[in-house]
Amino acid sequence: MIFVLICGALVLLVGLALLKPLWRAAPGAGKRMTDIDIYRDQLAEVDRDLARGVLDKAEAERTRTEVSRRLLQADAAARKGAVDAPPRGSRIAAGLAGLAIVAGAVGLYATLGNFGYGDVPRAVRLAAAEERRATRxxxxxAEALAEQPDAIAQAGDETREILQALRAAAFERPTDATAYVYLAQVExxxxxxxxxxxxxxxxxSLLGEDVTSADLVRLLDFLVIGTRGYVSPxxxxIARNILRDEPDNLPAQYYMGLVNAQNxxxxxxxxxxRPIVENGEQDVFHWRLAAGQIEDVAAQLGIDYALPSRRGPSAEDLAAAEDMAPEDRQAMVEGMVQQLSDRLATEGGPPQDWARLITALTVLGEEDRARAILNEAELTFGGDVQAVTLIREAARAAELIE
Structure with a gap:
């Protein structure tokens, strides 16, 4: 109620400040009326001076004529000011404007605000966040709630045979950690x-003390992707355990940030x-994920945060090239495509380069070639779920796939 009263008072004060000029008389009207009174007093004073003998008749006549002339001018000015005063239509318009101000303020708050919403102190919000996190x-x-695609049906015949063989091997050798590692990658x-x-x-569990942080990060990726991006307890x-041994582990830092963003x-x-996007290796899948979300969480904190410049040409660079002259744009993109194609064909490269090549081909309109590159990249990185996800994300951003 206090908030509503304060807002109402502010609206009233603003309305009065805006509408007051429409209601008040023309500026200076009060002053003109005072001039008329003064000149009338001067005429009376001339008569008194004439009676006392201070002025002779000729001089009194001249003075009376001059004061009368000024009195007529003052009266004409007063009449003109009365005509300049706001007529009834102006005051009706002022009333309508006042109603519009009030209605606009109420409508704006109804759209952006929340009537009846009580105060939520920071301590209450933090307690609610911790409770939601503890009971999630x-x-x-979460896996049961997430929609799982029919992966076997979508796989090729060769992949299905390999998968069946690996499942059989894992079943026959239940203590062989390597069999399960390969099985996890193919799945x-x-x-x-x-x-x-x-x-x-x-x-x-079979590796025991030989388990590495890379093994745990791979499991983290599987768990989060399997729940459509949700970070379970x-x-x-797992992320906390990784950070306990490796405080600078980038994937674990990303997932710890994600669980906080979700709660x-x-x-x-x-x-x-922030340490990830400013100091981390940009060719890492988790860097791109953090870079894609940090500006949103910064905005929630009221921080105007901009990403540091990224290495190499990006999708934004290609979009900016669309404003160039057609010949220059074509030459730039074709040069990029040729360099990437030559290097990937002879030396190979990280998934980010494959993603850039797919984006560049799409900009050129060579969608068939881009799809061929996408298929080749998926075969090249078939066992690396992070790389495949990154490449498909680039293809989806280029509207090559849905």
Missing amino acids: PGQLE ASIGNMTRAARAQEKAI EAET DRPDRAFSFW
Whole structure:
């Protein structure tokens, strides 16, 4: 109620300030009326001076004539001021304008605000965020809620044969960690993330003290991708364990920032992601994920944050090239495509370069060639779910695939 009263008072004051000129008389009208009174007093004074003998008749007549002339001018000015005063139509317009101000203020708050919403102190918000985080669904529950594609049906005949062979090998050698590592990679390559996560968990349990942070990061990727980007308590625990041994581990930092962003703690998410985007290796999949979200969490904190400049040509660079002259744009993009094609054909390269090549080909309008490059890249990085996801993300951004 206090908030409503304050807003109402502010609207009233603003309305009065805007509408007052429409209601008041023309400036100077009061002063003109005072001049008339003065000149009338002067005429009376001339008569008194004439009676007392201070002025003779000729001089009194001249003075009376001059004062009368000024009196007539003052009266004419007063009449003109009365005509300049706002007529009834102006005051009606002023009333309508006042109603419009009030209606506009109420309508704007109804759109952007929330009537009846009580105060939510920072301590209350933090407590609610912690409670939501503590009671959020577990990994298996989240996987059950996420839609899982029919990965086997979409896989090719050769991939299905390999997958069946690896499943059989893992079943026959239940203590062989390597069999489960390979199985997890192939399951992930066809998008079967839940099975990939189970196989990777089995591999980690068999590796024991030989498990590496790379093994744990791979499991983290499988768990989060399998729940459509949701970070479960189990995934958070893994990320915490990685950071305990490797405080600068970029993937674990990203997932810790993501779990905070998902639970109304943009402040913590920003503190995890800022070192990633400013100091991390930009060719890493998790860097791109953090870079794509940090500006949003910064905006929630009221921080005007801009990403540091990225290495190499980006999709934004290609979009900016569309404003160039057609010949210059064509030459620039074709040169980029040729350089990338030559290097990838002879030396290979990271998934980011394949993604740039797909984007450049799409800009050139060579969609068939871009699809061929996409298929080749998926075959090249088939066992690396991070690389395949990055490449497909670039193809989707270029509207090459849905």
